[in-house]
Every structure is written in structure tokens, then in C-alpha cells.
Amino acid sequence: MITLEHDRLVFRFPEVHKDATCAIEFQRTLRIPDDGLDYPLPPGMGGFPLRHLDDYARRVPEDWLRRGGVLMPMHQAEAMWINFDSGMYPFAVKIATGKTCALTGDGWINHLNTDPQDYAVLPEQPWLDGCCVAKGIVRQFVAMPLGQGFTVEEQLTGEAEHGGLQLIVYPMKAERYEAMMSEVGPVARSYGPLPSQAEAASAMGLAPGGRMRQEIYEDDYGLDAWDQRQASRCFVTIANSMQWMALTGERPPTEPPTARQYTAAGLPWFDYFGGDLTALEETEKLRGIASVAEIGGANGESPLPEYESIEVDRVIPLRRRESNQVREMSGEVTASS
Amino acid sequence: MTQFGTFVHAARRSLQAGDRRYSLRQVAKRISVEPSYLSKIERGQVAPPSEAATVRLAMELDQDPDVLLALGGKVSSDLQEVIRKRPRLFAQLIRELRDAPDHAVLRIVREVRDGDW
Numbered sequence: 240m241i242t243l244e245h246d247r248l249v250f251r252f253p254e255v256h257k258d259a260t261c262a263i264e265f266q267r268t269l270r271i272p273d274d275g276l277d278y279p280l281p282p283g284m285g286g287f288p289l290r291h292l293d294d295y296a297r298r299v300p301e302d303w304l305r306r307g308g309v310l311m312p313m314h315q316a317e318a319m320w321i322n323f324d325s326g327m328y329p330f331a332v333k334i335a336t337g338k339t340c341a342l343t344g345d346g347w348i349n350h351l352n353t354d355p356q357d358y359a360v361l362p363e364q365p366w367l368d369g370c371c372v373a374k375g376i377v378r379q380f381v382a383m384p385l386g387q388g389f390t391v392e393e394q395l396t397g398e399a400e401h402g403g404l405q406l407i408v409y410p411m412k413a414e415r416y417e418a419m420m421s422e423v424g425p426v427a428r429s430y431g432p433l434p435s436q437a438e439a440a441s442a443m444g445l446a447p448g449g450r451m452r453q454e455i456y457e458d459d460y461g462l463d464a465w466d467q468r469q470a471s472r473c474f475v476t477i478a479n480s481m482q483w484m485a486l487t488g489e490r491p492p493t494e495p496p497t498a499r500q501y502t503a504a505g506l507p508w509f510d511y512f513g514g515d516l517t518a519l520e521e522t523e524k525l526r527g528i529a530s531v532a533e534i535g536g537a538n539g540e541s542p543l544p545e546y547e548s549i550e551v552d553r554v555i556p557l558r559r560r561e562s563n564q565v566r567e568m569s570g571e572v573t574a575s576s
Numbered sequence: 577m578t579q580f581g582t583f584v585h586a587a588r589r590s591l592q593a594g595d596r597r598y599s600l601r602q603v604a605k606r607i608s609v610e611p612s613y614l615s616k617i618e619r620g621q622v623a624p625p626s627e628a629a630t631v632r633l634a635m636e637l638d639q640d641p642d643v644l645l646a647l648g649g650k651v652s653s654d655l656q657e658v659i660r661k662r663p664r665l666f667a668q669l670i671r672e673l674r675d676a677p678d679h680a681v682l683r684i685v686r687e688v689r690d691g692d693w
Contacts, residue, residue, distance in 0.1 A: 240682070243686075
């Protein structure tokens with residue numbers, strides 16, 4: 240079952256194991272420059288609000304309502320990353336944008352594949368910031384309107400049909416988890432109305448932005464570890480700020496500062512080291528996708544404001560299993576600075 | 577010590593063991609209270625702080641705000657608002673679920689609906 244708690248999607252599998260709970264949230268962040276250079280990980284600036292789509296059933300288009308799930312606001316060209324929190328219980332998670340797998344570029348299927356691996360493994364994978372375009376490199380998730388050719392979905396399928404973000408979570412088989420825990424011993428757990436249907440149809444999708452260093456790790460447990468009979472999945476419909484206000488009556492979060500403003504304020508970026516974990520290779524499909532700036536440049540347009548290169552000199556290294564890791568903005572920076 | 581104070585003290589000290597930023601002084605500064613006040617809260621010498629300060633403290637200590645508010649004898653204002661809108665219905669619901677096991681309560685929690693996609 241999936242519940243919505245404090246703007247987090249909480250996946251529980253009590254029929255599998257009492258510990259089988261994980262939470263997924265979508266973090267606001269600054270957009271890294273889309274200049275071909277490889278940047279460290281940008282900070283988290285708080286979670287995006289999430290609402291049950293069904294709460295606005297009378298005001299959303301039928302195709303939005305049919306897929307269920309939740310509604311999330313993003314400004315055009317705003318970036319985000321996905322935060323995973325599973326404690327000690329392992330999960331396999333598939334993530335797609337516009338029903339196109341963020342790890343392989345393949346179309347959506349409701350089961351796990353290993354060749355190529357089309358899922359991330361929790362808790363080994365703490366975050367996902369974008370689509371895997373090279374080994375150890377992702378292109379940032381950036382919100383763009385569907386229908387303009389920027390999204391991964393449009394680049395790989397030629398169609399602007401789905402948009403949004405899709406997730407499916409599979410817990411580890413209970414017996415496998417119990418066996419693993421008996422070897423490890425007890426471990427302290429850290430908990431850690433739209434004006435018109437036509438306007439509604441212009442939904443948002445996720446497009447590839449700038450490049451950053453982030454490894455996506457190979458599954459060390461093996462496909463047999465996952466209980467594929469017990470999956471829970473969710474469609475996250477992305478509304479632009481006008482659609483969000485019209486539907487919910489709430490203002491969306493303010494736009495984050497630019498990468499230049501953030502860096503000039505002396506605030507840190509991050510690198511993550513997964514220790515002895517092996518990073519996945521990119522697939523041919525995703526290796527070939529173009530970024531928003533590249534597509535805009537080819538069309539003589541500048542779809543992204545403020546994407547000039549910056550020099551990052553303050554990077555905080557984070558390592559696997561460090562306690563209380565935070566990847567958050569730890570100071571004040573204003574849009575006018 | 578009160579249950580609230582004991583819980584806050586234990587949570588903060590546990591974090592402090594791995595990170596010096598969780599000293600009494602630094603936590604107090606980040607949640608905008610005086611260190612002496614936070615010390616008194618932890619020792620149960622004063623009543624738990626306001627709802628806003630309790631929520632800040634919960635976020636700082638990576639705890640569930642609703643749990644910390646409950647330990648302090650409070651219910652968050654958004655929950656109060658929910659109950660005030662339909663008091664009879666929610667009073668009945670809460671009383672009926674008083675002794676229900678967790679899995680039975682979870683069964684009535686609203687799920688995110690998966691549709692056709």
C-alpha cells in the first residue's frame with residue numbers, strides 16, 4: 240500500500256514483512272548548468288508538495304484522473320531529485336519519466352530486468368538526480384512542457400503522451416531479509432479548476448538537463464531476492480505552477496536560486512561515494528539523448544535561463560552509511576543576491 | 577524529567593554521539609530558543625514548548641512532529657482543524673479505533689490510488 244504522509248510517498252508491505260517500509264520524496268533543487276561539464280550533486284531545498292489527484296477529480300482531464308496517483312507542482316525549467324529512505328530493508332525501485340525508464344531508456348514494463356538492469360536498489364542508492372547517460376554520470380531531471388520535443392519520452396518515442404514520473408517499488412523477499420539480518424545482527428535503524436481541458440492537456444514532463452556525477456549501483460542481491468508479486472506503483476502527474484494554483488488554490492514553492500547565486504553565497508555542493516559498489520554502465524538509448532540546452536541551441540532558442548558555467552569550489556564528500564547524512568542547503572540565499 | 581524531556585534529551589544525545597553539531601547550544605540556536613531554555617525542557621523543569629518550536633525541534637532531531645507534539649500533550653493545529661470541521665464524525669472514529677491494532681488502523685488509511693497507465 241502507498242500512503243501520502245507529509246509530502247512523502249510511503250510504501251508499506253506489511254504482508255511481506257513488518258520492516259518492509261520505504262519512503263520516497265521529491266526534492267527541490269537548483270538547476271545545474273547545462274554546458275557539457277560534469278558537476279557535483281546540488282543541494283536539497285525541501286520537498287515538493289504532493290496531493291492526491293482524486294481530490295481534484297472534477298477539475299482535471301479524464302486521462303489524468305484515469306492514471307490515479309498524485310499531483311506535484313514544478314515551474315518550467317525547474318529541477319528536482321528523488322530521495323529514497325528505506326532504513327535497512329532492501330527494495331528494488333524502477334523510475335521512469337514519461338513511462339521511459341530513467342536507467343535504460345526502455346518503455347515501461349511492470350517487472351524487473353537485469354540485462355540491462357532497469358532498477359535502483361535501496362538502501363544502497365540514496366538518491367537519483369537524473370537519467371543515466373554514462374557510467375557515473377546522470378543528466379538532471381528538468382521540468383519542461385510536453386509537446387516541444389525536450390523530454391526523454393519525446394526524444395526516444397517521438398510522442399508526447401504520458402509526461403510525469405512513474406515509480407514501482409518491490410520489497411525484498413522476507414526470507415532473504417531475515418537470512419541477511421541474522422548474519423548482520425540487529426542494526427540500529429535511523430529514521431533516519433483548470434480553466435479548460437485544453438490547458439490541462441499541456442502537462443509537464445522531465446527532460447535531460449546538465450550533467451552531474453552520480454553512480455547508479457548494480458544489484459548485488461540478484462533478481463531472485465525481490466518479491467515481484469508484491470509491487471506498488473504510482474504515477475506522479477506534474478502540473479505547472481498555473482495549473483497547480485488553479486487546481487489546489489495553493490501557491491507552488493518559490494523557484495530556487497540559480498546555481499550561480501547559490502555558489503556565490505559560499506554554499507556547498509556534494510559528492511557521494513558508494514564504497515565497493517559497482518556503477519552501472521549507460522545504455523545506448525540514453526547515451527544518445529540530447530539536453531534541453533542542446534535541443535534549444537539546434538533550434539536557435541534558449542529554453543533555459545541562466546545556464547552559464549560556474550566554478551564550484553566547495554564540495555562536501557558523503558560516504559555510504561555515514562549517519563545523519565544531509566544533502567540540504569544550510570544557509571540563506573536570495574534570488575536577488 | 578518528563579517523558580517529553582527524556583525523549584528529546586535521548587534523541588539529541590544520540591545524534592550528538594556522531595556529530596558535534598547536535599550540542600545543546602547548537603541545537604538551541606538552530607531552533608531559535610535559548611540554550612538554557614532547551615536545557616530546562618530536557619530536564620523537565622519547564623512545560624514543553626509551543627507547537628511551532630516543538631515542530632522545529634522534531635525536524636532538527638529527525639523525529640516525527642506528531643509524535644513529539646503528542647509527547648508534549650499537544651495535537652497539531654492542522655489536525656485540530658480537521659476535527660473541528662466534522663467533530664462528531666472524527667470523535668466517533670477515533671473512539672472506535674482506540675484499541676484497534678495498528679494493522680487494522682492502517683487498513684482505513686487512505687491509499688494513493690493506482691490507476692490505468
